[in-house]
Amino acid sequence: MSVGSWALALFGAFAFLSFVGALGESGRPGLAPLVVLRRGVLGEVITVLGGLLGFFLAGYTGVLLAVTNRPIWSDTPLLGVLFLVSAASISAAALILLGLRRGIPAYSLSWLERIDGWLMLLELLVLIAFVVSLGPVARVWLRAWGALLVVGVVFVGILLPLALRWRRWLPGRLTAPTAALLVLVGGFILRVVIVLSSESA
Amino acid sequence: MAEPMGFFTDTTVCIGCKACEVACKEWNQLPSTNGGANTLSGQSYDNTRQLDGIHWRHVRFIEQFDADRHDGRWLMMSDVCKHCAHASDACNGCRDCIGACPFGVIDINPVSGTAQKCTLCYDRMQVGLTPACAKACPTESIKFGPLEELRRKARGRVAQLHERGHTAAYLYGDDEKILGGLNSFYLLEDKPEVYGLPADPKMPSRNLFPASMFSGLGALMVGLVGLLSFRQRRMDAVAGRDNV
């Protein structure tokens, strides 16, 4: 499974290139030429390849865990996709939080919120499929870990932020960051439950 | 080597003397638990507890007694790497194997810092010697040899036991049913779980293809969501500019 290591290294390299390119964009004198790494054909290539590698990495951890002999992890082929979708959703949430600090335009914000909403729905679906695919093994979640999964992931991490966005009953300024934060918390809990409940299974 | 070699462990003649464990450690110069200052496990005579990076052989002791002692037996079994016929080979030290082994055979040897397990005494085999554990076994519970011959012997032994009324005896891992065959297989008298063996072990790699496919699919969908939303963003952006 050394592909993962290669992918990680390559992804790191592309991320670094993008970072250097971003320095060029920052407008500091002398760094401007670096902008080629972000714009033009080279920039596109770097972005696309980096993005693909990012997708790979996001799915890789889940696949890696599936290819072991631990209970739960190895009992379903859906761990990779679950991690991937969840990763996308928390990435969006993280961007929202970052964006709010830097004051990005409202249309970007609502774009991120919308994409995150869809991703959360997708995550919910994958999660359901995941539990179903576990079959009898899922019985380990009839206890504490299961409760945490339902409350922490489904409710706190998915349903609540969705509800927040559709019915903005919090003061306007607070809705977006709170929802994003909840998504992050839910993503964290999801991983905790998956990793640790395997021990107790 | 022309013929595939392997182990046949006949647990019905194992006396639990642990000579195999010690011979393995001696030959392979494996360290002892805490320099010998181990603690009592309280689990019968098994203070080794498990196979890991410094215990490549592990003798299990299973006590099965009725409350009135009418029926009772004490099973012993020398466990080792199953040498799966279809195992992947090279190790690059990533430790993934520890979780991947269906039998929990592998772990880190704290001295070398690498994941280790039985090597089938590769160095001894090179010069035509029997593995240290099999050589040390006084009752020939551990038999080492060409697999075909071992399988024949093993099946003969099962037939003999059945004839004598021990109808529970059977072979574990001698044919393809378990992971396509184990090059270290066992004669058992009770369910595999009793000996700490998985009844239906699975090759972890079976998940690789479907898991990757599903992840790919997931990635596509995320991408799609992204693209659709992007289109919407464009429109919003245009609308936004108009509004400005």
Place this chain on the structure above:
Amino acid sequence: MRLGRGAATTFPRNLVESDCIVIEGSNMAECHPVAFRWVMQAKLKGAKVIHVDPRFTRTSAMADIHAPIRAGSDIAFLGGLIRYAIEHEKYFREYVVNYTNAATLVREDFKDTEDLKGVFSGLMDYTGDPLNGFVGQYNPETWQYQREADGAAPAPAPAGGSFESLVRANLKPAPVRDPTLQHPRTVFQILKRHFSRYTPAMVERVTGCPKETFLKVAEAVTANSGPDKTTAFCYAVGWTQHTYGPQVISCCALLQLLLGNVGRPGGGVLALRGHATIQGSTDVPTLYHSIHGYMGAPSILKKHETLADYLKAETPATSYWANMPKFMVSYLKSMYGAAATRDNDFGYAWHPRISGDHSHMPMMIAMADGKVKGMFAMGQNPAVGGQNARLQRRALSKLDWLVVKDNFETETAAFWYNSPEVKGGELRTEDIRTEVFFFPSAQVGESDGSFTNTQRLIQWHHKAADPPGDCRSDIWFTYHLGKRLKKLYAPSTLPRDEGVKALTWDYDRDTPPADSRIKDEPDARKILKEINGYDTATGAHLPNFAALKDDGSTTAASWIYCGVFPAPDQNRAASQNPDPPGGVGTHLGWGYSWPANRRIMYNRASARPDGKPWSERKKYVWWDGQKQEWTGYDIPDFPVKKAPSAPARADGIGLDAHSGTDPFIMKADGKGWLFAPAGLIDGPLPTHYEPIESPVQNPLYKQQASPVLKYWKREDNQLAAVGDSRYPHVLTTYRLTEHHLTGVMSRWLPWLAELQPELFVELSPELAEPKGINNLDWVRISTPRGSTRARALVTRRMRPLTINGETVHRR
């Protein structure tokens, strides 16, 4: 002593030929795993394996039947088997009539335990030195055979005559026999009466073994004995370490004689020795009561004033032992060399004579009383392994000096700062004036030498490497100590020092070894030659013990080893020529087994009286009518040319007094002794007595414990009274595969220590639960003599037996 030699009658490899193997008084799989391979091979061939033992051990796990008994009730169990065989007519009649003393008549005034409430006739108070510890003693006078024309004693020995006439003077008339076994004074009828009360119900009451299990064992053992089948018994210290240990073993020998299982393949009584050369240490002995080759030690308590006195008292006129003068004179020649002449009784007067019981326990008692000044502890660790170890550790503190030679600093060497008594404040290091010398020892692979194992097999081991540092081999140490002592004594003119001055002590190497740092290691082959014996005139090695003479022309340190080194280039201990695969497995070319390389002793009994094998299946040694000699898979333990039809000569001495159907050549009458008229101090027949500390009254007899056991009654050696409620549990100590003996060689090795890292006591849930003891809890175990702490291992392998309700065991 029912069979006549102090060793296993058979060899472990031969167990493969057994149809049934009974292991009792031994945890063979655990303590003798390598010999146990033969038990497993026999089992693979279909033999029944039976384990009779208080605990369910690794051995029980491999057995077809596990018969649980209470520790110390073995004679009751074996007695039950004897009764079963007799009552159900399942003994091997033809064997019993011809090869045992079943038909011999015992004196009319002999009284059995049946008549005397559990003791035999002849019991008296003990009047000897209290240090010997006896609580009573027997006069065996009434146990003797009835003899033809009693009273007509042969002519007295002519004074100053040859040793042969001296032996002839000991000749007694032949015993009276009734081959129909009907006469009430026959051994057989006495035996039948003696064991009549050992019924299955009684066996259950005494031993706790369920009747059904006992009967299963009885059926298996008897069904697997006879012309076509053989059963073997294996035992170890589970029998010997009782106050009546020899009685248990002789009870087993008795049963095996009844079943016709002695001298035959797959039969026998196999003593399992726990130590590498423990057999060797009694052959060339460290025993106090016998000298080399199982001759009695000269004693001041017997009429042993001169060599002639000694030989007259010790030599039976019949049996191979009639050759004792040859063995003894050769032994003395080996001891004192040229200084030993016919005129000075071959130096007999220089030889030490014992004055009582000098065995371990009385020695330690005397030490505790300050009567012993110094001690060498080599290969022994009494601070851990001794009974009443507390007394023994305290005794060490009374010594002036103590030498410990071992591989590790043992608890014995460290007692002065590390014993529980010092740590508990009972003794203070400052007050202990014992000077302790610790000598580091070489390992087996670091010197040349030999081992004699459980099957009397002498095997040579070659040095592989020099020992590190100051470590030296045992022979180096002993040899150089002797040399220095001789030097010290050299100037002495005292008559009592003559012996040390005359002692043969000349084992230097002719040329110092080129490949070793240690130039003064003695020559082990010279020592082997000394043991083997040689011609005093030419120095030529002796080929076998038949070549020994009583005129001083031969030497042999231990006559039974004579033949192991028959020529300078023939060290048969080092011979390693196995039989090709598929043979009967006697492997006569592997090592050398005393006597005369015979693997199964008394193997003449493997053939019928007429010399033909009992059956094709059990063919072993037989008479070849063509060649007119005994032949077979083993060296015949019988005069090779003596035909089965040869009659006994009434006036013959030695083996001439035996007929061609008397296989037990070491016994005066050539028979296996079902009844022992001599040689056993605790009675002619085995009898169940309770261990000295028992939770119950003896259910069989009014006599509770052996009337002749040894006990040193003193403040620091207390016993629990029978049924003492403070000590209600039966405790046995035992060995584990992972550790050797007291662990003195294994606890220091991390690879072994990690396998069994802590002291534990195994107890049944039935005992543990009411006491609130959980698995792995610390528990304290106490006897009236000491106490210790151990971890609890609660397991159903332990079970309470219904004599006393509960059983405790510990490591």
